Amino acid sequence: MSVTTLPLAVTAYTATSALGLGLDAHLHALDQQRSGLRINDFGDAPLPCWIGRVPGLETAAVPDDYAQWDCRNNRLAWLGLNQDDFFTQVQAARERYGSARVALFLGTSTASIRATEEGYRRVDAAGRIPADLHRPAIHTPHSLTAFVAAALGIEGPCLTISTACSSSAKVFASAERLMRLGIVDAAVVGGVDSLCDSVLFGFNSLELVSPDPCRPFDATRRGISIGEAAGFALLERIDANPKASLRLLACGESSDAHHMSTPDPNGRGAELALRDALDRAQIDVTQVGYINLHGTASQKNDAMEAALVARLFPTSTRISSTKALTGHTLGAAGIVEAVITLLALREGFVPGNAGAISPDPACTAHFAWENEDRPARIALSHSFGFGGSNACLAFGHVRAGASP
């Protein structure tokens, strides 16, 4: 189905992860290739592994007006919203367009499940979730989006997308469709996932958690390191923001139809998402300067993804995974890596593939093992999730004076 996409201006964006709060912290960590991973110190009996943890969430409650939503995931959301003037810019957009003309699409894989986990650890004598956590607002996968909608005063369409690790990439596609149809004038997209036992012990049960800091595309990689993060972007029409230099060109989507927890080794589904993005953006592979890979450091993902890029792109397309820096932030990975991709475009560099000590022999000359000073005009970000849910985002950078 050949449908082109409405290119959109990315007028504000931000990320908060183990690398720090906001864009400058991320740019600095990328520049220094400094990892935010640390030895797992989360919970009472931490598994021997490494995590990407955002410090200070334990003591940073959300404002009293939103007390019903207070929990680790929404604290992280609140912290993220308050970086890089994002909050203020959304307020301005709301005033410009009207609060019902702004949509909200957020991705998360586990939302505030940690609060439910805690409720089960502390059930009262009657077997009920204890009074301080007996709040329906946080025991639902929509907890994050309901909280952010209230906090930002957004009254347009609001939807949580929960497709595991592609969640906060797919939000861009949903937002673009509503804007192309003229249903809204602006959209806040993003995602938040926070550390919880469900994912630490869950991925551990699948033997996908590395005991060492994760090493994407290393020959002896041993699995993922789980992280937490919040990220957001504000999308508006280009005609209303002709000076905005960063643009969402397209979002491609597909399904693997292969397996619930491993990717199709042939990468057929991933390739469909990639081709969908290229077709919609009306670009060809030679125009792509950089791809931020999904690169989780699981055996199967990295093998599939290295082969996919090798067979489709020229080596002028530089590629890397940044998950050794942030950890795999699961439902927030799409937005965190979208933000990293936007920073790479804005600053004219390619982030190195951190973490790999001895690259997998299957890796081709496309890999940027270290930072490269190389401005790109178009960059992609890959996100592949459990259940075979694939998304590929295409972003563009328009330099001053250049035609769009």
Added chain:
Amino acid sequence: MTELRVQVEGIGLWSPQLTDFDALRRLLDGHALAEPVARPPTATLSINERRRAPESVLVAIEAASQAVAMSNRNADSLACVFASAYGDQATTDYMCRVLANAPTELSPTRFHNSVHNASAGYWTIATDCRAPSTAVCAGHASFGAALLEAAAQVCADNRPVLLVCSDTAGMGPLGELIDCRIAFGCALVLSPFSDGAALPLHLSLIPETSGETQLPQPCKAWMRDNPSAACLPLLAMLARGVGQCVLAASEKLGLRAQMEVTA
């Protein structure tokens, strides 16, 4: 506000006392309800998958299969939107119980079944569908918000889309808190509007989240006991072939659905 025009090509429905769309028609015609059945047949899944899949997946896939069969479309090329207000509560209850007591004993299969897109995953694997699939929620507005998402896909990308919305009964401490008491799933195959459509649908966003709907008493009880049953005003309208209804699409917005009168 902008309006979306689509047509309904297929309708699926499963709950213990409404095992398909015809059962809803019979109820609306004044017939008595059938005795409740325990599990959907879910013939689309292989025997192995049916054994591994949780109830939430069986309910979603049963409704999806009925809607796709009615549409005469091939499932392998249909984009799909799976919605559920709470996801798989039985799996969440299991996970939280094990994590509270013996976290390293967590079952890997039950962990991968815990993702909100489990039904979408099982469905696309079973039908060999590589078209885009998504999994969404919006609290009590999940059905209306997912209908907007699906209709936007139909209109923006000019393609047919399968919409499924389902929830199952809660269990344990989480179940006590959530108060979702029965299983209920529905599905629609939507496609771009064309002249002469049998079931044309006109959707518009309005600043109200509910409207007047005449429904038999059991429907009101199901709507109270399962957020996915919020589809019933729309399905009743489709069964009657005339009228309009309002579905909550968020805290503040509603989706007004009208049957288009075709000449």
